[in-house]
Amino acid sequence: MPIQILDQNTINKIAAGEVIERPASVVKELAENAIDAMATAVTIEIKDGGISFIRITDNGCGIDKGEIPMAFLRHSTSKIKSVEDLMCVRSLGFRGEALSSIAAVAQIELITKTKEAFTGVRYVIEGGKEQNMEDIGAPDGTTFIVRNLFYNTPVRRKFLKTATTEAGYVSALVEHLAFSHPEISFRFINNGQNKLYTSGNGSLKDIIYHVNGRDIATNLLEVSAKTQDIQISGFIGKPMISRGNRTYENYFINGRYIKSNIITRAIEEGYKGYIMQHQYPFTALHFTIEQSIIDVNVHPTKMELRFSQNEFV
Ligand SMILES: Nc1ncnc2c1ncn2[C@@H]1O[C@H](COP(=O)(O)OP(=O)(O)OP(=O)(O)O)[C@@H](O)[C@H]1O
Ligand SMILES: [Mg+2]
Structure with missing residues (x-):
């Protein structure tokens, strides 16, 4: 040809x-x-x-x-x-x-x-x-x-x-x-x-209640933290509602659902000692990050993210 x-x-x-x-x-x-x-x-x-x-x-x-x-x-x-x-x-x-x-x-x-x-x-x-x-x-x-x-x-x-x-x-x-x-x-x-x-009333907790049910929604800790470049808000589950896989871990950067090994590892690290091995936490965390320091065109995972672990548990 x-x-x-x-x-x-x-x-x-x-x-x-x-x-x-x-x-x-x-x-x-x-x-x-x-x-x-x-x-x-x-x-x-x-x-x-x-x-x-x-x-x-x-x-x-x-x-x-x-x-x-x-x-x-x-x-x-x-x-x-x-x-x-x-x-x-x-x-x-x-x-x-x-x-x-x-x-x-x-x-x-x-x-x-x-x-x-x-x-x-x-x-x-x-x-x-x-x-x-x-x-x-x-x-x-x-x-x-x-x-x-x-x-x-x-x-x-x-x-x-x-x-x-x-x-x-x-x-x-x-x-x-x-x-x-x-x-x-x-x-x-x-x-x-x-x-x-979902009603669109802006309440993340209401959505967690709708999607995941009462048991989860009543065992959450609210997270709110701010550094110069990153703002974090949302909820994490108490150790008692952990489960055997990662489907309960939800992370969002600037309104986009993402999978990020860096974030997942940091959070799971924070839970160490609180939940058993091979158990994973419930999380619904929103990160607001200065757009110019992340590259959305590749995958947001490339960025450097540091958390103080204690902040989370
Ligand atoms: N629901 C919508 N309401 C209004 N405008 C829309 C809607 N869907 C598509 N458009 C218009 O059509 C254009 C093309 O949509 P398309 O999804 O192909 O590209 P994109 O959203 O710009 O980029 P990507 O391919 O990354 O999604 C958009 O840029 C937008 O202007
Ligand atoms: Mg589009």
């Missing part, structure tokens, strides 16, 4: 493999877009584990009609303009590739309206190809419906687990989103059933 440059659709399909692995990745990207759009309420609905149907509705800023097709192009973003902006990026997204990736491997229907617009717009794009764009009545904000994930990439589809397992991944993700933004009201509906609702 002669060497040739791949067409955009093929490039997007390949690139989608990096960003979009399963329904939970679609939910993550769309929900983060909703958060970036300053939504105060986000509803996430899935059917069949999200494989056949995902709907995410927000009351955020909406997308201007003239910008809709562009939003689905690769490397198109309203969130940064240059590499320098990466230094101070406050939004969750900035790569400008989520929508193009999802559109490449699914059927998308978008309904959106900005405050300034008189009517809403309905836009349909399937397998990266625009199908339709029309004006329709709609409330302010954005709804994305994503149908039949990987319908045109059967191999990827085969790697998905059962609907129940996929729904479990989405559910865990929604919990992390709710933890990371107590000021946003989240609703999660699975196969027509309400699974989670």
Whole structure:
């Protein structure tokens, strides 16, 4: 075969493999877009584990009609303009590739309206190809419906687990989103059933109560600490509510759920002597860190974090 440059659709399909692995990745990207759009309420609905149907509705800023097709192009973003902006990026997204990736491997229907617009717009794009764009009545904000994930990439589809397992991944993700933004009201509906609702009243403890139940919520210690560059707030569990794996450890940096070995190790170190070996604490800790000292483009784990252990237990 002669060497040739791949067409955009093929490039997007390949690139989608990096960003979009399963329904939970679609939910993550769309929900983060909703958060970036300053939504105060986000509803996430899935059917069949999200494989056949995902709907995410927000009351955020909406997308201007003239910008809709562009939003689905690769490397198109309203969130940064240059590499320098990466230094101070406050939004969750900035790569400008989520929508193009999802559109490449699914059927998308978008309904959106900005405050300034008189009517809403309905836009349909399937397998990266625009199908339709029309004006329709709609409330302010954005709804994305994503149908039949990987319908045109059967191999990827085969790697998905059962609907129940996929729904479990989405559910865990929604919990992390709710933890990371107590000021946003989240609703999660699975196969027509309400699974989670947070009021958006800003109380992290209320969310812990909703997600983890009374036993956990009544055995917490509040954490609040501040150094020059880092501010920490949230809750940690008393040693008695520790468990056998790390799924109860939740860490957030600047509103983003993260996994960080440095933080995990420091916290677990602090618990040494208080909980048994191979037991892990409950934590829901928010770190607010000067944006310029962390590199979100790689992974926030690279930063140097030092805690005085006593602060935590
Ligand atoms: N729910 C939404 N409300 C308002 N604007 C949105 C919404 N979703 C997407 N957009 C617009 O579409 C653009 C493209 O979204 P996309 O997710 O592809 O890229 P991004 O969020 O900028 O970067 P990343 O790929 O890192 O997520 C966004 O920059 C934003 O301007
Ligand atoms: Mg995005």
